[in-house]
Amino acid sequence: MSFSNNHDNSSHLMAQTMEKLYQCSQCDKFFTHKYSLNTHLVTHRGEKPYQCTLCDKVFSQRSNLKTHLRTHTGEKPYQCSQCDKVFSLRSNLQSHSRRHTREKPYHCGQCDKAFSHNSVLVNHLRTHTGETPYQCSQCDKVFLHNVNFKAHLRTHTGKKPYQCSLCDKVFSQNVHLKVHLRLHTGEKPYQCSICDKVFSQKGNLKSHMMTHKEETVYQSNQNNYKGSNKRDTDYICEPKVEIKEEQMDFEKYDTDNLFEPKIEVKEENML
DSSP states (O other), rough: OSSSHHHHHHHHHHHHHHHHHOOOSSSSSSEHHHHHHHHHHHHHHHHEEEOOOOSSSSSSHHHHHHHHHHHHHHHOOEEOOSSSSEEESSHHHHHHHHHOOOOOOEOOOOSOOSSSSHHHHHHHHHHHHHOEEOOOOOSOOOOOOOHHHHHHHHHHHHHOOOOOOSOEEEESSSSHHHHHHHHHOOOOOOHHHHHHHEESSSHHHHHHHHHHHHHHHHHHHHHHTTTTTTTTTGOOOOOOOOOEEOOOGGGGGGSSSSOOOOOEEEEOOOO
């Protein structure tokens, strides 16, 4: 058999390939091997014949069980070639690698933003559609993201699964535990760009930056009043504030927003 052009030849080869594929009768997926089709059909029947011997979880595929077992053994066979991080899943390694390459293959069709992960793109699209798919059954709150929804549910159940390994405190969210650990380690990753002060919480840095703004306004007022017959005490100025870092009471904050600590404002003597 001969073909007039490359397109006809490619179409013929594709037809031959499709004839060899096994198609699922429940969906439109194709498989090159019959055993792969049989494995896939289990997902439609809801069967989960593979059970973990270390916990009560069950799986529809052996490969999923094998992957799950790494959560018990701590095995992380996939290592990044650019840094020393290791992962239990190949897909996680691939996602991590984009941090080094800065690749962002997932583009939003509504704006010019691009993302390194498809899941982030899906969440971003909800900002255009206004979709809030996660609704609490205990109250009327709705959420864009599943992680925020799960965190909110703990405000109803009171569950606090994240425990500090250095003291007996427990938290409802992992991010709160990470911030709390800085009280033990003394880590202060947020540094003021104007002076040398450092803070353990981002909210405290933001509040501290306001003191520089107030100092600038006060200095400007002083310059404007310079040479006046009136005394400086005749003018009202804002008191200086001292940022005092204390432990946050995380449970008072809405889990769908960025948690900012409350700041204690300490008034000093007026100048």
